[in-house]
Amino acid sequence: MLEVRLRHRFGGFTLDAGFAVPQGITVLFGRSGSGKTTIVNAVAGLLRPEAGRVAMGKTILTDVEARVWVPPHKRRIGYIFQEGRLFPHLNVRQNLRYGAWFAPKDAPREDMGRVVEMLGIGPLLDRRTGALSGGEKQRVAIGRALLSAPQLILADEPLAALDEARKAEILPYFERLRDEVTIPILYVSHSASEVARLATTVVALEAGRVIAQGRAAEVLGDPAVLPTGAREAGAVLTARVARHHDDGLTELDAGGVALFLPRLPQGPGASVRVRIAAHDVILAQEAPRGLSALNILPGVVAEIRAGEGPGALVALDTQAGRVLARITRRSVAALGLEPGASVHAVLKSVAVAPADVGGPRGAT
Structure with a gap:
C-alpha cells in the first residue's frame, strides 16, 4: 500500500492531496498544472513538502510532523522520465547494468534475462543509445528502472514525447509490467486512453486536489468527474474476444452483448x-x-x-x-x-x- 498525504504551496498554487492505493499501476490523472508531477517529485524526495506523509507499507519516506526525511538516493525508487535519459556513452547492456549496480546487495532483484525478454530489447543490447528510436529508449529506461531493485516505480508522462506509433509500441510493455511485476507503479498522465488501458487505480486531480479515486471504469464512467474536460470523456468496458470475422472485424462479448471492432490482435477467449x-x-x-x-x-x-x-x-x-x-x-x-x-x-x-x-x- 502506498500512502500519500501532501500539502504544499507554490505562489498562487496550493497542493492539498491525499490517497492510499494498492499494488498495480496507479494513474495520477488530470490537466497540466493539476499537481501530478508535484506529487511524484514529493514521493521521489525531489521536493520537501510543507506538510504531509509518504509511506510505502511500513517504510516511511517522509513525515514532516515526525521530522522523518529519507534522501532521494536512499528511497529505492525507479524513475522513468518523459525522455529516456540514458547514458549516451554506454550501450544498452551497460545502461541496464548501471541500474543493477546501484541495487542494494540484499534487495530482491529482477532477473536481467527476464526483463530483457519482457521488454523485447534483446536485439538492442550491444547498440549505442543514440541509435535507438524513442520507443526503444523508453523500453531500455523501463528495464534500467526495474533492475535497480526499486520498491516503487515513478513514471512521469513516459509517453508524452512519443508520436502515436511509438506510443502504440510502448503501451503493451506497460501492460506487461502491470501484470507480471509485483512492484507498484505511480504513473502520471493526462491521456484518457492511457488511463483506460493501464490503470489499476485512478486518482483524478484538479487544481491540486483529489476529486475522485477508484477503478478505471468507476472514475472514467462518472460524468461528474472530468479532470481533462468533456472532450476527453469516455467510459471503459470489459469484454471477451468471441471470434474474428473474415471481413476484418473482431466480435466481442461484452456482458452478453455483441460489439464489433476493427480486428484486434488478441485471440478468442482473451479479455x-x-x-x-x-x-x-x-x-x-x-x-x-x-x-x-x-x-x-x-x-x-x-x-x-x-x-x-x-x-x-x-x-x-x-x-x-x-x-x-x-x-x-x-x-x-x-x-x-x-x-x-x-x-x-x-x-x-x-x-x-x-x-x-x-x-x-x-x-x-
Whole structure:
C-alpha cells in the first residue's frame, strides 16, 4: 500500500492531496498544472513538502510532523522520465547494468534475462543509445528502472514525447509490467486512453486536489468527474474476444452483448478493455434500423450532467457496462431524457481506435 498525504504551496498554487492505493499501476490523472508531477517529485524526495506523509507499507519516506526525511538516493525508487535519459556513452547492456549496480546487495532483484525478454530489447543490447528510436529508449529506461531493485516505480508522462506509433509500441510493455511485476507503479498522465488501458487505480486531480479515486471504469464512467474536460470523456468496458470475422472485424462479448471492432490482435477467449469515447456515441429512443453502425446497446439513463455551454453528458447503464454519450442539451430535451428512461446507444465500429483497446489485468 502506498500512502500519500501532501500539502504544499507554490505562489498562487496550493497542493492539498491525499490517497492510499494498492499494488498495480496507479494513474495520477488530470490537466497540466493539476499537481501530478508535484506529487511524484514529493514521493521521489525531489521536493520537501510543507506538510504531509509518504509511506510505502511500513517504510516511511517522509513525515514532516515526525521530522522523518529519507534522501532521494536512499528511497529505492525507479524513475522513468518523459525522455529516456540514458547514458549516451554506454550501450544498452551497460545502461541496464548501471541500474543493477546501484541495487542494494540484499534487495530482491529482477532477473536481467527476464526483463530483457519482457521488454523485447534483446536485439538492442550491444547498440549505442543514440541509435535507438524513442520507443526503444523508453523500453531500455523501463528495464534500467526495474533492475535497480526499486520498491516503487515513478513514471512521469513516459509517453508524452512519443508520436502515436511509438506510443502504440510502448503501451503493451506497460501492460506487461502491470501484470507480471509485483512492484507498484505511480504513473502520471493526462491521456484518457492511457488511463483506460493501464490503470489499476485512478486518482483524478484538479487544481491540486483529489476529486475522485477508484477503478478505471468507476472514475472514467462518472460524468461528474472530468479532470481533462468533456472532450476527453469516455467510459471503459470489459469484454471477451468471441471470434474474428473474415471481413476484418473482431466480435466481442461484452456482458452478453455483441460489439464489433476493427480486428484486434488478441485471440478468442482473451479479455480486453475498451474505451468508448463519449463523443462517438449517439442516442436513440428506439432500436434504430437501416444504419451503417453495427453496435447498438440498449440501456437506461443513470445520470445527466449539463455543461456550461450547449452540451450535456448522459450516463447510460447497459448490459455491457456504463457508457457515456456527449450530446447537446437540445437533444436531451427533444428525446425527453431523464434518469430511468430507456434509450439505445449507437457506436460505429471504426470509431474505436487501436489505442483505446488494451489488455485485461488491473481492476476495471
